[in-house]
Amino acid sequence: MEIYESDAYGGLFGVAPVYLIAVRQSLKYLKTILEYLKTILEYLKTILEYLKTILEYLKTILEYLKTILEYLNTTLEYLNTSLEYLNTSLEYLNTTLEYLNTSLEYLNTSLEYLNTTSIGKVRCIHKS
DSSP: OOEEEEEESSOEEEEHHHHHHHHHHHHHHHHHHHHHHHHHHHHHHHHHHHHHHHHHHHHHHHHHHHHHHHHHHHHHHHHHHHHHHHHHHHHHHHHHHHHHHHHHHHHHHHHHHHHHSSHHHHHHHHHH
């Protein structure tokens, strides 16, 4: 049994079956959907290119951060070495100060000894 398209008054209008009209309408919608899908595909391709660019940018940033980290590690090593050098220098200066203090005490003791002996007095008289 075929169902035919009818006009507004209930009479028969043409010979095309209703299902052919539905198929044509479906094909029209499918064509529209296909165009939308093509547009979406192009959009997704653009997004993919954008994401690839972002990935390259992130890789570059990662390399930059690695370089900064190496620089900071080198700087830290330098600072630690400098600190060790300064500590050694401070120890040397403290040892030198102790030596100078000991030498000063020795010179003071020697001067006191010379002042209490006749040799020191003679030299003092002789110098005058």
